[in-house]
Amino acid sequence: MSDTVRVERQNEIAVVTLNRPDTLNAVNHEMRTALIETLKGLNTDASVRALVITGAGPRAFCAGQDLAESMQYQGEEVTRWLENQHAMYQSVRDLDKACIAAFNGVATGAGYQIGLCSDLRITHPDARIGQPEIKAGLASIVGSYLMTLHLGLSQNIELSISGDLISGQRAYELGLINQLVAREKVVSRSVEMAQSLAQHGPTAMRLTKRRFRELTQPGFDAALTTAKLYQKEAYASGEPQAAMKRFFEARKK
Numbered sequence: 001m002s003d004t005v006r007v008e009r010q011n012e013i014a015v016v017t018l019n020r021p022d023t024l025n026a027v028n029h030e031m032r033t034a035l036i037e038t039l040k041g042l043n044t045d046a047s048v049r050a051l052v053i054t055g056a057g058p059r060a061f062c063a064g065q066d067l068a069e070s071m072q073y074q075g076e077e078v079t080r081w082l083e084n085q086h087a088m089y090q091s092v093r094d095l096d097k098a099c100i101a102a103f104n105g106v107a108t109g110a111g112y113q114i115g116l117c118s119d120l121r122i123t124h125p126d127a128r129i130g131q132p133e134i135k136a137g138l139a140s141i142v143g144s145y146l147m148t149l150h151l152g153l154s155q156n157i158e159l160s161i162s163g164d165l166i167s168g169q170r171a172y173e174l175g176l177i178n179q180l181v182a183r184e185k186v187v188s189r190s191v192e193m194a195q196s197l198a199q200h201g202p203t204a205m206r207l208t209k210r211r212f213r214e215l216t217q218p219g220f221d222a223a224l225t226t227a228k229l230y231q232k233e234a235y236a237s238g239e240p241q242a243a244m245k246r247f248f249e250a251r252k253k
Contacts, residue, residue, distance in 0.1 A: 064109025
């Protein structure tokens with residue numbers, strides 16, 4: 001198992017940690033594959049009754065897709081990348097057990113979307129959260145769909161076309177975050193909530209989550225299909241590659 005994803009058991013709770021702190025836990029192919037495999041294994045483990053997903057280090061939950069990886073994609077590599085990315089989101093959605101995203105820091109792009117696929121989200125007031133894909137030359141498709149489940153259209157459009165991040169406090173006020181706690185209590189409070197949810201009957205939990213999945217799966221599937229089509233067009237324009245190159249050049253200055 002890759003060390004890009006770590007699992008710690010706290011009795012019947014599994015704490016899953018995205019573990020690439022030097023890149024703000026950005027998602028690369030290795031982490032994506034490891035997270036899918038990890039979640040599938042925990043979902044079939046009867047001794048696990050609830051999960052918490054968080055990020056390693058004090059700065060980030062997950063800063064989204066690793067741009068050093070995605071700026072290299074060409075042609076059908078874009079489609080394969082998105083299919084794998086979408087399988088990662090689906091592995092979160094497919095959990096039959098309660099799943100809480102502990103946004104211990106920055107949660108953007110793919111990281112934000114992992115959180116939106118979870119059942120509940122807990123963070124602190126100063127966390128930075130949002131959907132910055134457009135600033136990387138990418139269309140906001142899957143994230144904008146997931147936000148329709150939580151936000152009104154005008155708020156969704158603002159976050160999607162500006163790419164600006166908002167604070168944990170603002171995200172809580174908008175209904176994107178379920179609980180707001182002190183920075184140092186984000187993970188411990190998430191574990192407490194997971195322990196509470198773990199007391200419910202596993203069959204009732206599985207069926208309740210199944211129903212929510214049934215209600216949202218058609219829209220989710222449509223977003224994935226559209227994302228593959230639109231992102232190929234975006235890459236063909238050269239905008240993502242140029243935007244990501246500018247990002248790395250700016251970091252060198």
